[in-house]
Amino acid sequence: MTAGQRTKRRAPARSEDERQAKLQTILDAALDIFLEKGFADARLDDVAARAGVAKGTLYLYVPSKQALFEALVRSGIGGPVGALEQKVPDPAASAEDQLRALFHFLRTEILGTRRRDIVRLLLTEASRFPELAEVYHREVIVRGLRILRGIAERGVARGEFHSDEIARFPQLAIAPALVALLWTSLFQRFDPIDIEAMLEAHLTLLMRALKGHPS
Amino acid sequence: MTAGQRTKRRAPARSEDERQAKLQTILDAALDIFLEKGFADARLDDVAARAGVAKGTLYLYVPSKQALFEALVRSGIGGPVGALEQKVPDPAASAEDQLRALFHFLRTEILGTRRRDIVRLLLTEASRFPELAEVYHREVIVRGLRILRGIAERGVARGEFHSDEIARFPQLAIAPALVALLWTSLFQRFDPIDIEAMLEAHLTLLMRALKGHPS
DNA sequence: CTATACTGACTGTCCAGTCAGTCATTAAAC
DNA sequence: GTTTAATGACTGACTGGACAGTCAGTATAG
Numbered sequence: 001m002t003a004g005q006r007t008k009r010r011a012p013a014r015s016e017d018e019r020q021a022k023l024q025t026i027l028d029a030a031l032d033i034f035l036e037k038g039f040a041d042a043r044l045d046d047v048a049a050r051a052g053v054a055k056g057t058l059y060l061y062v063p064s065k066q067a068l069f070e071a072l073v074r075s076g077i078g079g080p081v082g083a084l085e086q087k088v089p090d091p092a093a094s095a096e097d098q099l100r101a102l103f104h105f106l107r108t109e110i111l112g113t114r115r116r117d118i119v120r121l122l123l124t125e126a127s128r129f130p131e132l133a134e135v136y137h138r139e140v141i142v143r144g145l146r147i148l149r150g151i152a153e154r155g156v157a158r159g160e161f162h163s164d165e166i167a168r169f170p171q172l173a174i175a176p177a178l179v180a181l182l183w184t185s186l187f188q189r190f191d192p193i194d195i196e197a198m199l200e201a202h203l204t205l206l207m208r209a210l211k212g213h214p215s
Numbered sequence: 216m217t218a219g220q221r222t223k224r225r226a227p228a229r230s231e232d233e234r235q236a237k238l239q240t241i242l243d244a245a246l247d248i249f250l251e252k253g254f255a256d257a258r259l260d261d262v263a264a265r266a267g268v269a270k271g272t273l274y275l276y277v278p279s280k281q282a283l284f285e286a287l288v289r290s291g292i293g294g295p296v297g298a299l300e301q302k303v304p305d306p307a308a309s310a311e312d313q314l315r316a317l318f319h320f321l322r323t324e325i326l327g328t329r330r331r332d333i334v335r336l337l338l339t340e341a342s343r344f345p346e347l348a349e350v351y352h353r354e355v356i357v358r359g360l361r362i363l364r365g366i367a368e369r370g371v372a373r374g375e376f377h378s379d380e381i382a383r384f385p386q387l388a389i390a391p392a393l394v395a396l397l398w399t400s401l402f403q404r405f406d407p408i409d410i411e412a413m414l415e416a417h418l419t420l421l422m423r424a425l426k427g428h429p430s
Numbered sequence: 431c432t433a434t435a436c437t438g439a440c441t442g443t444c445c446a447g448t449c450a451g452t453c454a455t456t457a458a459a460c
Numbered sequence: 461g462t463t464t465a466a467t468g469a470c471t472g473a474c475t476g477g478a479c480a481g482t483c484a485g486t487a488t489a490g
Contacts, residue, residue, distance in 0.1 A: 175391045193384070
């Protein structure tokens with residue numbers, strides 16, 4: 001207990017980095033299984049098998065099935081929003097370009113990646129994990145909507161946009177991205193739509209509505 | 216097996232109507248429980264208790280838990296879309312009024328009723344019931360989008376709308392309703408938004424975009 | 431008395447979480 | 461350099477509880 005401990009301390013057999021890497025393997029495996037079966041029907045035996053470890057090993061990294069799910073979600077959110085906060089509100093660009101940049105980011109960093117699946121998983125399981133819904137709301141939704149609202153308000157202030165609907169309800173601007181995400185996972189299989197084209201059409205409509213004069 | 220069966224058939228002790236009524240009680244109870252816990256975590260003992268019957272009784276009406284879920288969803292969809300197909304495409308009305316009528320219908324017949332919960336349940340469980348997703352797509356989505364597309368195309372043909380984005384992607388028009396639905400069930404509790412006002416803002420934007428001239 | 435509706439205790443299965451034991455690695459002792 | 465001891469990483473058979481579905485038995489209506 002004294003400051004300079006007498007007890008000889010070997011270097012740990014596994015470094016922290018190695019530990020993190022293995023945890024990531026487990027989280028990746030868990031994402032696959034949870035996506036396939038949903039939280040309740042996912043078996044930890046399957047997660048372990050896919051990660052190439054025994055079930056007991058999971059419990060060296062995570063204290064419960066629920067904690068595994070939460071770790072998985074937490075590891076997949078948050079990151080990109082920070083990047084967005086840095087990048088998008090480029091004061092030099094027009095509000096339109098900022099909006100387009102935001103959508104480009106959405107497409108390349110979320111809709112086009114594994115994060116899309118995490119968001120979907122979160123949407124379908126969130127009602128059973130209220131605390132997680134709150135974290136996601138605070139860490140992603142609120143911050144994302146703040147960025148959007150900022151763009152919209154600056155657009156209005158500069159006279160580039162002539163109405164404030166998006167500043168009041170930034171949700172309206174990203175609604176089609178949500179549809180895209182859900183459509184992909186539910187219906188794309190037997191009724192494919194061109195997501196890119198749809199989002200492009202949305203931006204066209206949105207810009208026309210914002211730049212047009214209210215009647 | 217012969218056409219005119221010999222076997223005596225008493226009048227059934229319970230009429231078909233009574234049977235249907237009890238089935239409905241069971242489905243109502245099941246909706247409550249499935250909403251609260253999700254499909255996998257819902258216990259049939261709880262469904263039975265809430266319906267005021269014993270668990271065995273459930274199996275006189277429905278052959279399995281999965282069938283119960285499917286019956287529940289099927290009983291809650293389809294109906295309103297038929298009504299909509301009758302009502303909305305009133306050729307006398309302007310395309311704008313038709314769109315507004317459709318949104319009014321959405322608010323009063325779905326977002327404001329128990330059906331909202333059925334849709335939410337379907338969204339969250341559909342990935343585990345692919346066949347049900349297909350039924351819903353065919354019976355609701357396709358028909359709903361067809362109505363929307365009809366309105367949009369007539370609007371363009373009459374010169375009321377000046378662009379065809381909604382005719383091409385009717386999903387864009389209802390996307391905010393989906394956001395409303397999900398927001399209600401996930402975040403409304405701790406970050407309430409005014410759904411009515413949001414949908415009104417959406418319609419404002421949409422009409423301005425459709426009536427404005429493409430640049 | 432008979433047919434039907436209903437009941438709820440019971441069974442078989444499934445799986446999260448546990449833990450006694452194995453294996454591999456490194457350090458100390460000689 | 462070799463043996464022995466200590467440590468941490470990992471394993472997987474096992475347990476306890478939960479719950480879908482069953483069915484022998486009871487109640488009720490005709």
